[in-house]
Amino acid sequence: MTINYREKIEHSKVYAVAKHTSLDVMPNLSARLGNQVLLKREDMQPVFSFKLRGAYNKMAHLPQEALQRGVICASAGNHAQGVALSAQKMGCRAVIVMPTTTPAIKVNAVKARGAEVVLFGDSYSDAYLHALKLERSEGLTFVHPYDDPDVIAGQGTIAMEVLQDHPGPIEAVFCCVGGGGLLAGIAAYIKAVRPEIKVIGVEAKDAEAMTDSLRKGERVMLEQVGLFADGAAVKQVGEHTFALVQQYVDEMLVVDNDAICAAIKDVFEDTRSILEPAGALAVAGLKAYVTQHGLQGKTMVAVASGANMNFDRLRFIAERAELGEHREAVFAVTIPETPGAFKAFCRLLGNRNITEFNYRFADHKQAHIFVGVAVQSPAEAATIVKTLGAEGLPTIDLSDNEMAKLHLRHLVGGHAPQAQNEVVYRFEFPEKPGALMNFLESMGHNWNISLFHYRNHGADFGRVLVGMQVPPEDKTAFERFLKQLGYPFWDESQNPAYRLFLG
Structure with missing residues (x-):
């Protein structure tokens, strides 16, 4: 038919x-x-989802005797709330089978609508099969989340409204x-x-x-x-x-x-x-x-x-x-492990906004850094790779590398026993162009940067962790540098977290 x-x-x-x-x-x-x-x-619906349309339409077309027995569904999310609200409105029993892994906030939201929650299994499939058993054993009517003509028709009212409004x-x-x-x-x-x-x-x-x-x-x-x-x-x-x-x-x-x-x-x-x-x-x-x-x-x-x-x-x-908007690109860049190399690298990036920087000293020859840069398009990211490569800095675009984006950016680093005379300071940089270059230019001395971590958090200032190799005889000059810099700072050299994981 x-x-x-x-x-x-x-x-x-x-x-x-x-x-x-x-x-x-x-x-x-x-x-x-x-x-x-x-x-x-x-x-903007009462349950913050379209799902109540289909659930209510299905239940509104059930015979009265079926409503008196009650309804059941399997869901850990929006469909569950749609069925619960519909049952509350109709004054009928609703049983919602949810996986045991369902967050408490969702379980409580369904209970608040007056529905009975049954927690069963580790997945939706487990909950679904259990719901079918309860449907038969308790004489309930199953309200499917999508594969039912009345549910489909209920969701279709969205299209009717769109065409009316436009x-x-x-x-x-x-x-x-x-x-x-x-x-x-x-x-x-x-x-x-x-x-x-x-x-x-x-x-x-x-x-x-x-x-x-x-x-x-x-x-x-x-x-x-x-x-x-x-x-x-x-x-x-x-x-x-x-x-x-x-x-x-x-x-x-x-x-x-x-x-x-x-x-x-x-x-x-x-x-x-x-x-x-x-x-x-x-x-x-x-x-x-x-x-x-x-x-x-x-x-x-x-x-x-x-x-x-x-x-x-x-x-x-x-x-x-x-990253999804292609307004940020992330790169792996190899630079020489020499004083001033980091500053030279930053100059090559020009006025582009650096969104993230992760680096930890590894050896005396090369430094591998993880850097995020604000861009306008993938083409600009390709230009950066070409520009840095032409200056002898091998660069890999990691913007489509899931492992790098999800994990590597948080794992750059480790112990660096060769980083002698290292001091570690935490700074707050103003979130404005030139703040990083101002820091580098203010250093004056050729203190080697042995650790650097920065991530733009969208605040008025950026939080930065910096490690520098400062010989004891440069202590006075280093203190002068900190005072002249004008950025808030905290000495973290004795922080137990640093000593345990990075020192």
Whole structure:
């Protein structure tokens, strides 16, 4: 039996719990891309995600006797809260099976809605199988997170609102993809009403279940999925969703974690809201699409699908956003281990802002440094590699090296028994061009720098740790240097952490 999804979506029962969210212009991103970017604000729903639309629509279409028995689902995230809120509104029992590894904040959020939480297994798959057992043993009705026509129709009401709010030309609508419910619902409605509008799905690089399935013409089962964009980390897409996506979706895009982090920052700069990684997938895909096709003057819509962010991820996101936007490049550079070589290297970088610098003395011949530099494009990074190489400083661009970005930048260093007469000081540099060169020029003496660590933290000042080899006879001159420098400093030479790991 063929389902008329346009009719089903237009008659969906979602607004008892969901609200008609706004379609906001992103002025900064629009100006940068040369296109009008509109953000569909599903992050502003009562549970900070679109998921309650599908959950409520499914439950609103259940027979009364089924509601009296109650519903069950398996979820560690947004779907769980959508089912819990819907059940609270309807006054029915809701059982949510969550993995035992689910953070307490998510468990408590579901309990606060009056749902019963059952913790089972180490993964979503374990929780899902246990939920199916409880469904049978307790006579409950399973509310699927995506592979159900009523759930798909509920999510499709987003497309209905977009077309109501913007009847003018739209080049494309971008949606994140996990199991495919959101993409399927939006695509089915748009292609029925405005078939000229492209519908494009966006997946995370390490969770490409829909992309792979479309390529092979059948649903595939991924062996494992990355969990950074955990709201869209699904090993296999749904049967209903796959069929609809095959029929209606124009294109799939895949973006990496750095691009997702950059998109989160883009949304924050325009809205002061922080999306979860899955919630920012659509924005990341939109940006990639504009770059690939060289579009200008078009109107495009990205669905901000969720904002249930784990706070402890913010540090990683901030660290990687500039790399994702290609506004920072990181390099491994080899320089001579001689006094003044570091200063000469900094001069070669010119007025570019150094965002990070990690170095530890290793031997008397060569120094290997890890440096981050603010750039405008990948082409500028290539220019830096060429410029330094021409001056006899072999340089490797590590901007796409995951191990280097994730781990190496924090591991540069170790004990340096050959670094004689080493003193270690912690400084606060003003975050302005020339602060580092001022430090180097003020040194005066040829004291060898044996340790250097700096990272731009976005504050008014930069925190810097410096090791220098200062002979005892230069003590007075060194103290004079510290006084004339004018930067706040702290002597860390006797710090037990330094003595244990670096001294």
